[in-house]
Amino acid sequence: MSGSCQGKPSSLPENPTHGQPLWLLAELTYKCPLQCPYCSNPKDFADFTEELTTEEWIKVFEEGRKLGAVQLGFSGGEPLVRQDLSRLIHEARKLGYYTNLITSGVGLNERKVAEFRDAGLDHIQVSFQASDETVNNMLAGSQKAFQQKLKMAREVKAQGYPMVLNFVTHRHNIDQIDRIIELCVELEADYVELATCQYYGWAYENRQQLMPTRAQLERAERITNEYRAKLAAAGNPIKLIFVTPDYYEERPKGCMNGWGQVFLTVTPDGQALPCHSARMLPIEFPNVREHSLDHIWNESFGFNHFRGYEWMKEPCRSCDEKEKDFGGCRCQAYMMTGDAHNTDPVCSKSPNHDIILNARAEAEKPAAEPFLYRNERNSRVFCKG
Amino acid sequence: MMSMEMIPVLESMFRFQWEEAQQCYVLLYPEGMVKLNGPAGEILSLVDGKRNLVDIIGLLVDKYPQAEDLDKDVVAFIDDALEQNWIRGVV
Numbered sequence: 001m002s003g004s005c006q007g008k009p010s011s012l013p014e015n016p017t018h019g020q021p022l023w024l025l026a027e028l029t030y031k032c033p034l035q036c037p038y039c040s041n042p043k044d045f046a047d048f049t050e051e052l053t054t055e056e057w058i059k060v061f062e063e064g065r066k067l068g069a070v071q072l073g074f075s076g077g078e079p080l081v082r083q084d085l086s087r088l089i090h091e092a093r094k095l096g097y098y099t100n101l102i103t104s105g106v107g108l109n110e111r112k113v114a115e116f117r118d119a120g121l122d123h124i125q126v127s128f129q130a131s132d133e134t135v136n137n138m139l140a141g142s143q144k145a146f147q148q149k150l151k152m153a154r155e156v157k158a159q160g161y162p163m164v165l166n167f168v169t170h171r172h173n174i175d176q177i178d179r180i181i182e183l184c185v186e187l188e189a190d191y192v193e194l195a196t197c198q199y200y201g202w203a204y205e206n207r208q209q210l211m212p213t214r215a216q217l218e219r220a221e222r223i224t225n226e227y228r229a230k231l232a233a234a235g236n237p238i239k240l241i242f243v244t245p246d247y248y249e250e251r252p253k254g255c256m257n258g259w260g261q262v263f264l265t266v267t268p269d270g271q272a273l274p275c276h277s278a279r280m281l282p283i284e285f286p287n288v289r290e291h292s293l294d295h296i297w298n299e300s301f302g303f304n305h306f307r308g309y310e311w312m313k314e315p316c317r318s319c320d321e322k323e324k325d326f327g328g329c330r331c332q333a334y335m336m337t338g339d340a341h342n343t344d345p346v347c348s349k350s351p352n353h354d355i356i357l358n359a360r361a362e363a364e365k366p367a368a369e370p371f372l373y374r375n376e377r378n379s380r381v382f383c384k385g
Numbered sequence: 386m387m388s389m390e391m392i393p394v395l396e397s398m399f400r401f402q403w404e405e406a407q408q409c410y411v412l413l414y415p416e417g418m419v420k421l422n423g424p425a426g427e428i429l430s431l432v433d434g435k436r437n438l439v440d441i442i443g444l445l446v447d448k449y450p451q452a453e454d455l456d457k458d459v460v461a462f463i464d465d466a467l468e469q470n471w472i473r474g475v476v
Contacts (some may be wrong), residue, residue, distance in 0.1 A: 020406055022418065068406030070418060098400055098413035120401060123415040163400045164415050190398060191415060237470055 011171065020068030021264035021297055024097075025075055026278060028058065029268050030084070032078040033106045035141030035373040036129065038203035038210055042279045043079065043353055046379035054084040056289065058091045060266055063293035067096045071263070072097040077268065079105035086119045093120025098297045100125060102166075105152035106145055112261035113155050124156045127162040131179040131250055135172060141373050153187045165189040169220065170197045170210040171367065177220040181227045186240060194224060195243040200277040200331060211363040214248055220267055238335050247363075251321065252328025259306035259330065272296045274303055277331040281340050292374040306330055306340075313341050315349045387438070393463055394434045401429050401472055412471060417472075427435040428462050433474060440465065 030045040042048075054058070061072065070091050079085060080103055085355065092099050101116065106128045115126075128149055129139035136146040156163045165184050169177065184192040198216065199207045212220075224242045231238055248255050256263045256275045265273040270288045273279055284297070285302040297303055307313065309322055316327040327333075328344020336345045336355045343350040372378055386440040395401055406423075410426030412419040421429065431441045442456045449455065465470045 068404075068415065069402060070406075070411070071416060073416070095403065098418075100416060100417075122413070125415070160397060162415050174414075 010142075017125055018144050018258075018297075019062065019261050021262065021293075022069060023071045023073070023263045024058070024061070024064040024069040025073045025265040026079075026088075027075050027077065027265060027267050027276070028079045028082045028088070029077040030058070031081045032047075032076060032104070032146060032374075033035040033079070033081075034104050034141065035375045036139060036202070037166075037206040037371040037373055037375040038170065038197045040084070040198070040201045040203070040276055042201055042206065042349045042372065044379060044384035045077075046155070046265065046376045047383040050270075051082075051268045052266075052270050052288070054087060057084075058271065060288050061088075061095055061097065063094050064264065066096065067293055067297055070096070070098060071100065073100045075102040075255070076112075078104055078107060082111070086115050087123045089116055090119040093122070094199055098122050100285045103127070104140075104145070106142070107151040108148075108152045108155075110155055111154070111285060113159050117159055117189065120279070121130075121161070125164045125166055126153050126156065127166040127168070128180075128183075128239075129168070130174050130316040131183045132173075135176075139172070139371075140303075149218070153189075157188050160213050162189070164191040164193060166195060167191040168197050169212070170217060171212040171363070172210075174212045174216050174220045177223050178227070181224065181240065184240075185231070185236065189238060191241060191242065193239075193241045194220075197246065197360075198243075201280075202372065204335060205372050206369075207359065208362055209367045209369060211245070211247065211359065213363050214360065217244065217248060244347045246332075246344075249346055250348040252325050252332075252346040254325045255329040255332075255344075258326045260297070260303040263306075264293070272300075272302075274306075275331070278302075280331060281334055283340070311341055313343070313346075315351075316343050321348065387440075387460065387464065387474065388476055391463075391476050392434065392437045393432045393441075393466070393472045394428075395432055395461045396470055397474055401432075424458060425462055425466075428459055429466070429471075434451055434475075 029046060030041055079101060084189055089099055091138060099122045101121055102125045126149060128136060130136040133146040137143055138358065153163065162320045165187065167180050167296055196212045197203050221242055224240055225280060228240055260274045263275060265276045266288055267273065267279065271279065271285050272288055273285055283302050283305055286300045312322065316322050328346055332344050333342045334340035337352050345352040345355045398414050402411060404411045407420055408428060410421045412421065417456055427440065442459050445455050467474060
């Protein structure tokens with residue numbers, strides 16, 4: 001998920017090493033009716049079944065608000081699966097959060113859209129897999145998903161919500177970027193995220209199937225820029241946000257604006273993480289069932305581990321760009337090199353940069369392997385228990 | 386030149402509120418936040434969809450009788466807020 005608060009967190013005087021968790025992401029459940037092969041949920045999600053109760057979530061929201069959290073995302077899995085979603089929205093809104101529902105639209109209906117509005121929901125983000133029914137349904141692993149999504153996107157706008165449409169792009173749909181943008185304009189989206197797949201979780205397993213070639217990517221970016229100019233000239237306020245994959249960069253992304261700086265995720269079973277992928281790291285993260293968010297954010301080992309620059313190895317440690325990108329992504333360093341303290345291999349200064357170069361070369365070949373779909377049966381393969 | 390009769394209305398995309406943790410007024414929108422400086426927050430706190438610019442300036446003059454060029458500051462901010470699509474103007 002993209003999007004972070006644009007306002008810079010004001011520094012806490014007693015805690016100069018980090019800001020406030022402005023963004024709280026509540027992953028309410030790992031259950032989902034879709035099986036997208038680029039899902040960012042952990043591959044072993046089937047192992048974690050003890051979901052937080054309604055009251056436990058409300059406590060998390062209260063504690064987060066006290067720490068300065070202002071944006072709250074209801075995510076998953078598919079958050080609509082939770083029967084107490086209206087209640088959670090209501091409590092969060094009462095606390096003063098700007099409430100965001102991040103949904104596939106599957107399981108939504110006209111009545112629920114209205115019920116959430118009454119509960120105080122501020123915004124709905126609907127994710128699409130493609131602009132074309134066949135590709136969409138192939139990726140989602142569902143025959144009816146596309147028509148349902150179109151219907152729900154129209155309903156969201158009809159009921160007066162701001163709407164963000166999210167398209168995860170990859171080699172199977174990125175050449176249809178013009179059709180994707182036109183669909184978003186037709187659906188009257190306020191923001192469109194054209195987010196090139198990020199290779200974590202299930203997407204890492206399916207990378208060869210998903211990663212576009214450099215030519216595909218450049219074409220898509222050029223077309224997006226042309227649409228931006230055309231739409232702005234026509235006075236259309238729609239905003240197109242194009243997220244490039246870091247695999248085609250020479251410097252890593254400043255992941256999450258720095259470890260434990262603005263973002264806090266809570267997983268369905270209560271684990272608190274500095275980003276939604278961090279569960280994969282060999283680090284012990286605290287659980288909201290055992291600790292307050294204040295302790296978790298300010299004191300815990302997991303949240304402090306990669307704050308600042310002391311943990312860095314070379315070439316990051318002596319690099320004059322470390323304050324810009326914080327050494328890149330810890331999860332990517334771990335997945336590719338086996339050590340989360342290493343420089344993100346995206347960086348051309350990394351001794352492991354050849355891993356990225358090989359992935360780029362691989363993207364030039366036709367996709368050979370079948371997709372590994374994100375579902376419970378496939379997840380069991382990765383479970384430890 | 387904008388009409389002083391114009392009634393500014395907050396766009397439905399945004400929510401305006403005081404943030405205790407930031408000690409300032411903010412505009413919230415999908416997945417984002419704009420932190421407002423003191424004067425901008427004061428002006429937007431008077432935007433209720435009923436008051437026109439004359440009313441808003443009048444209230445600010447009552448509150449800050451010493452301030453100079455208040456009307457120009459308000460018009461400049463409203464102009465900027467229209468440009469940013471935070472508000473729209475109803476005449």
